Amino acid sequence: MKAQQTKWFDRKFDFSSEQSIFPSIIERLNGTPARLEEKIKSVSEEVLNEKINGGWSIKENIGHLVDLEPLWMGRLEDILTKETYLRTADLTNSKTDQANHNTRSINDLLKEFRSVRTLTKKRLESLSDENIFLSALHPRLKTPMRTMDHFLFVAEHDDHHLVTINNILHTLKNKFHAPAL
Amino acid sequence: MALPWFERNLNFGYAPKMLPFFLERLHGTVIRLEEKTRGIDDKILSKKLEGKWSIKENIGHLAEVDEIGNKRIGEMTSGAAILSPAVFEPKDYNPWSIEKVLDFFRKTRLANLKKYKTLSEEQLKKSSLHPRLKVQMTPVDLAWFDAEHDDHHLVKINEILDYTLNQ
Numbered sequence: 078m079k080a081q082q083t084k085w086f087d088r089k090f091d092f093s094s095e096q097s098i099f100p101s102i103i104e105r106l107n108g109t110p111a112r113l114e115e116k117i118k119s120v121s122e123e124v125l126n127e128k129i130n131g132g133w134s135i136k137e138n139i140g141h142l143v144d145l146e147p148l149w150m151g152r153l154e155d156i157l158t159k160e161t162y163l164r165t166a167d168l169t170n171s172k173t174d175q176a177n178h179n180t181r182s183i184n185d186l187l188k189e190f191r192s193v194r195t196l197t198k199k200r201l202e203s204l205s206d207e208n209i210f211l212s213a214l215h216p217r218l219k220t221p222m223r224t225m226d227h228f229l230f231v232a233e234h235d236d237h238h239l240v241t242i243n244n245i246l247h248t249l250k251n252k253f254h255a256p257a258l
Numbered sequence: 259m260a261l262p263w264f265e266r267n268l269n270f271g272y273a274p275k276m277l278p279f280f281l282e283r284l285h286g287t288v289i290r291l292e293e294k295t296r297g298i299d300d301k302i303l304s305k306k307l308e309g310k311w312s313i314k315e316n317i318g319h320l321a322e323v324d325e326i327g328n329k330r331i332g333e334m335t336s337g338a339a340i341l342s343p344a345v346f347e348p349k350d351y352n353p354w355s356i357e358k359v360l361d362f363f364r365k366t367r368l369a370n371l372k373k374y375k376t377l378s379e380e381q382l383k384k385s386s387l388h389p390r391l392k393v394q395m396t397p398v399d400l401a402w403f404d405a406e407h408d409d410h411h412l413v414k415i416n417e418i419l420d421y422t423l424n425q
Contacts, residue, residue: 101410108412112289
């Protein structure tokens with residue numbers, strides 16, 4: 078494939094839709110654990126731990142998704158309690174850098190991600206139509222972000238890391254005989 | 259109740275650099291469907307609520323859409339002015355086993371993913387008119403469109419499961 082992927086911080090988001098596609102967004106979020114599990118089910122430990130050019134390993138990418146779930150849920154509470162701004166994210170991602178996710182087993186990481194994501198899904202399913210269209214300002218993008226937009230952003234962020242994992246597997250497939258994508 | 263598909267407002271014009279994300283979504287649909295239907299009784303998988311499509315029919319529909327998508331990718335890259343209409347010859351998927359329906363979808367999906375991955379950046383920028391939406395669509399737009407369409411039918415399947423399992 079000739080097309081390169083856009084960097085996360087270069088991504089532009091369109092939050093203009095007045096239509097509710099919230100059930101589709103919840104469904105997307107719900108699908109991420111299964112997609113991750115399938116992707117790494119026959120990948121060796123050395124591939125899962127490998128850091129290419131100092132970037133995050135596959136385990137660290139998955140750990141990062143676990144690390145961010147409290148931020149996503151905190152921001153939901155900011156919207157529901159009518160804060161002006163959503164709480165800020167640590168753009169240096171120090172939590173993930175310091176977590177030593179490579180020392181954990183892949184099964185533990187995946188199990189924890191599935192567990193926190195299931196809780197997120199249950200919380201989102203409890204929201205009313207009114208809640209879905211409430212908003213607060215995103216601190217980096219400086220745009221109003223409704224509950225629906227926020228969780229579309231989360232789904233896109235999941236996909237960003239799934240593609241990053243694909244790229245790692247592609248890069249390492251010759252070095253460690255990782256499975257073909 | 260989810261917003262009906264034909265009422266969705268859809269904006270196109272995606273850059274080629276977005277394609278890897280859309281292909282990852284398209285790839286993940288098969289896995290999500292496998293997880294969603296695992297352990298579900300065949301009667302539920304074949305059940306038509308109020309005359310609407312069963313779970314198997316929703317999945318078979320995605321495979322049929324992929325067959326049209328495969329044709330449309332070729333039309334866009336060869337410079338066709340208008341894409342072929344989405345005309346289906348629906349099969350009766352309900353007598354099929356769920357494994358057979360999923361296998362049919364897996365084959366059409368993998369064929370489309372393979373085709374997308376052969377396209378050059380120049381081909382990814384070529385567009386044709388979508389006959390229903392009346393907008394220009396590139397292969398990148400089609401990949402996003404189909405990923406959204408997948409999610410729509412996954413939600414329809416959730417609705418069937420919620421209704422039948424909670425009765």
